[in-house]
Amino acid sequence: GQQVMQIPQYQHVQEGEDFTTYCNSSTTLSNIQWYKQRPGGHPVFLIQLVKSGEVKKQKRLTFQFGEAKKNSSLHITATQTTDVGTYFCAGPTQDSNYQLIWGAGTKLIIKP
Amino acid sequence: KAGVTQTPRYLIKTRGQQVTLSCSPISGHRSVSWYQQTPGQGLQFLFEYFSETQRNKGNFPGRFSGRQFSNSRSEMNVSTLELGDSALYLCASSWSTSGNTIYFGEGSWLTVV
Numbered sequence: 011g012q013q014v015m016q017i018p019q020y021q022h023v024q025e026g027e028d029f030t031t032y033c034n035s036s037t038t039l040s041n042i043q044w045y046k047q048r049p050g051g052h053p054v055f056l057i058q059l060v061k062s063g064e065v066k067k068q069k070r071l072t073f074q075f076g077e078a079k080k081n082s083s084l085h086i087t088a089t090q091t092t093d094v095g096t097y098f099c100a101g102p103t104q105d106s107n108y109q110l111i112w113g114a115g116t117k118l119i120i121k122p
Numbered sequence: 123k124a125g126v127t128q129t130p131r132y133l134i135k136t137r138g139q140q141v142t143l144s145c146s147p148i149s150g151h152r153s154v155s156w157y158q159q160t161p162g163q164g165l166q167f168l169f170e171y172f173s174e175t176q177r178n179k180g181n182f183p184g185r186f187s188g189r190q191f192s193n194s195r196s197e198m199n200v201s202t203l204e205l206g207d208s209a210l211y212l213c214a215s216s217w218s219t220s221g222n223t224i225y226f227g228e229g230s231w232l233t234v235v
Binding site: 102108 | 155164
């Protein structure tokens with residue numbers, strides 16, 4: 011079945027360093043969505059990318075959707091403690107009622 | 123606009139019991155999906171309902187069931203609880219089912235003892 015692989019599983023960074031998480035789908039996606047879950051919280055929608063090669067920015071966060079619409083990345087510049095949490099990507103299947111398929115998430119940990 | 127509301131927020135049950143969790147979607151949203159999240163784990167899809175019909179189902183045993191009412195509110199039920207069912211159960215709503223953005227509630231934390 012369709013899968014979305016997300017790496018890395020964890021990333022430890024010093025505050026101020028950059029952070030990147032990657033998602034790769036086994037099939038073409040009509041869109042890709044990114045969510046953030048703070049520790050003890052629930053996932054919160056960040057952004058949706060639809061177009062091939064699309065790049066969107068939200069302050070220090072940059073989201074990219076690959077040309078083939080099979081991969082995506084989230085890059086955070088100069089991480090802050092408020093960025094701590096788990097970042098998930100998700101994309102709808104094309105073969106089963108558009109069910110969202112989720113990456114396993116990347117946990118961003120800021121080193122003390 | 124009120125967000126997705128889940129009740130109860132926290133509950134403790136004993137092995138073998140059953141539990142019912144409730145979800146009220148954002149006003150106007152007709153799709154409700156349910157996820158299970160165990161500590162440190164990802165989101166495991168349970169099922170999705172739209173207009174009172176189950177559209178998708180994840181790979182969970184038949185002990186897990188759900189339904190949706192005409193006002194789009196949804197419930198999920200877990201029967202014969204096992205220790206491994208201890209998890210955060212998240213409900214999410216969306217205005218449609220076509221792979222659009224979903225909005226999560228704060229979840230129901232279930233502990234089975």
